[in-house]
Amino acid sequence: MRSSTGRSIFARICSVAALAVVVLVGVIGLQAPAHAAGVPDRVVTRLDLATYVVNYKNGMPSTENTNQFRWDANSPAEVAEIIRAMRIANQGDAATRGEAEAILQRYGYNLDWIQDSASERSYLVVRESVPCQRCWGMYILRYDTSSAQVNLAVEVPHPFHDENTPELGIKMFRDVDAKMFAMAGTHRYNSTETRPEYENSRVSDMARSYESLFHKVHTNFTTSAPNATHVVQLHGFEERATYPDVVLSNGTPEPPTRLNSFARALEDEGVWAGAFDGVHYTDLGATINPQAKHTNDKGGHFYHMEMTQWVRYSTSKHTAVINALKKAMFSGTPGAVADIPYAPGYSPSAAAAYARKYAYNPNPAYTDFTTPNGDCTNFVSQALLAGGWKMSAPQVIIPGTHREPQFWYYNADSPSWTWTGANAWAEFAKDSGRVEKVRYLSDVGLGDIVQWADPADRHKDHTMIVTGMTDNGPLLSYHTSNRLDRPLWEIVKDKPEKTFYAWRVVNTTATPLSPATTS
DSSP states (O other), X not given: OOOOXXXXXXXXXXXXXXXXXXXXXOSTTOEEEGGXXXXXXXXXXXXXXXXXXXXXHHTXXXXXXXXXXXXXXXXXXXXXXXXXXXXXXXXXXXXXXXXXXXXXXXXXXXXXXXXXXXXXXXXXXXXXXXXXXXXXXXXXXXXXXXXXXXXXXXXXXXXXXXXXXXXXXXXXXXXXXXXXXXXXXXXXXXXXOEETTEEEEETTOTTTOSSSHHHHHHHHSSOOSSSOOEEEEEEXXXXXXXXXXXEEEOSXXXXXXXXXHHHHHHHHTTOOEEEXXXXXXXXXXXXXXXXXXXXXXXXXXXXXXXXXXXXXXXXXXXXXXXXXXXXXXXXXXXXXXXXXXXXXXXXXXXXXXXXXXXXXXXXXXXXXXXXXXXXXXXXXXXXXXXXXXXXBOOSSOOTTGGGOTTOBOOOSSOOOHXXXXXXXXXXXXXXXXXXXXXXXXXXOOXXXXXXXXXXXXXXXXXXXXXXEEETTEEEEEETTTTEEEEEHHHHHHHOTTOEEEEEEEOOSSXXXXXXXXXX
C-alpha cells in the first residue's frame, strides 16, 4: 500500500540510513545517535524495555521496616527539583538536557533515552542508581515521534507487596502504547514512619502518599479533561471465596461506564471480574487513594485493579488483561478532539466531504495511481486541496522539479512527489509548518490525517483522512484498497505491527523550505 509514484532521492537516503542504524544497534546495550529513534541530539540505548524494568526492580530493596525509603524535612524541595528536571528533559530541548541531567544526578538519578527493541518506540527513563539513595522509584515517559494510541498511564505503587505487578505493568505499558509508567522504589512497608493523618499508612506506601515523588509524577504528567489521562493502577489481594479474581474501582462508589466495560471485557477474556459499587468489595474500593482522587478531580479516568495471584502470575492472564484493557480503551471515544486549533483557511468538513464522495469512485479529473504504487496520498492530497490547502509550485515546472521537497502540487504529467508519496507528503507537511502532530490517535478530529509506518525505519507507507466521528470512535477513509468510514480502532487492531502518526492542519500555505533547484 505504498502510495507514491516513487521516492525522492532524499527519502531513499533517509530510509536506508535509518535501517542501517537499527541494524547497528541490534545488540542489547549498544548505543547509537538518538535521532535514529526519533529523539534528536541525544544518545539512545537499544534494549528490551520489559526485561530492563524487571531487572531494575530486582535490584531494588524489597524488605519491610529497613527505612531505606528516605524522607525528611528536605524531601519536598528535592521532589520539586526532580520534577522540574523531568519536565525540562521531557520538553526535548537539547540545550537544556545538561541542566536536567545535572539536577537528577544530585539526587542519585540517571536520565536515559531508551529504544525498545520489541516496539522500536523511544522512551525517556528517569531511574535511581541501584541500590537507591532515596528509593523513590523509576519513571518512564513515552518520547517518540509517532502518535501514541491513547493517553494512558500505568502505575505500580507496590512492586513487592503486590507481587508480579511490575511484570504485568511494563507489558501493559508497552502493548497498549501508553504515555507513562511509574513504579515505586521499594516495599510499601519499608519505612517505619507513618503519615500523621493516617497512623496505619507508612510514608513509603505510594498509594497513600500525597507528598511523594510517585504522586508528584502522577500529578505533573497526567492531564485534565477534555483530553484527560486514563490511569491504570495495579494491585494484588489474596483469593477470597466470594470475590472475583479482579476487582475494579475508580475510587468512588459509582463505577463509570468505561470501568464496567473493562470488567465485561475481562469476563470475555476468561477472567472473573467485578466492580466496587459502594456495596460489593468495599475493602478494595480505593476510596482514599490519592492518585484516584486527583484523577477524578481533573475529570480523568482511574482504574484501580486488585488482582489475585492467579492473575498476577499467569502469562496467559497477563495477555487476557491487556487484551481486555485494549477493548475498553479502543471502543467508543477514549479521548476528546485534540486542543490544537485548525488553520483558519482549512475546512475539515469540506475535506471530509470530498473524501467521502470519492472514496470508492476516484475523481476522474485526477490520475489514479493505484497501480503500481498506490493512490492513498494522491487521494488525501485532493481532499486537502478541497479543504483549503494551497498548492505550492514553482513558477515554471521543468523536468526534475516534481522531486523537490518544498513543492506540493498536481499536474497530470508529473505531480510532485509530495502530492503522491506518503513519506514525502509527511516531510513536506511537517517541515513547511502545515501540520502539527496529534499526540494521541484517540484525540484525532474530522479532517485530520492519519498515517502508518514500519517502526524500524519510520517510513510512512499509507495515508488516510478522518471522515467521521461516532460514539465508536473516529472513522477513516482512504484509497488502495478503497475504503469509506472504516473505524480507526479496527485499523489499529488489524495492524499491530505498524506505528501510527496523526496530523492536524494548522496552516494552508507552505513556509519555503529552501530554494528550488532546476536540475
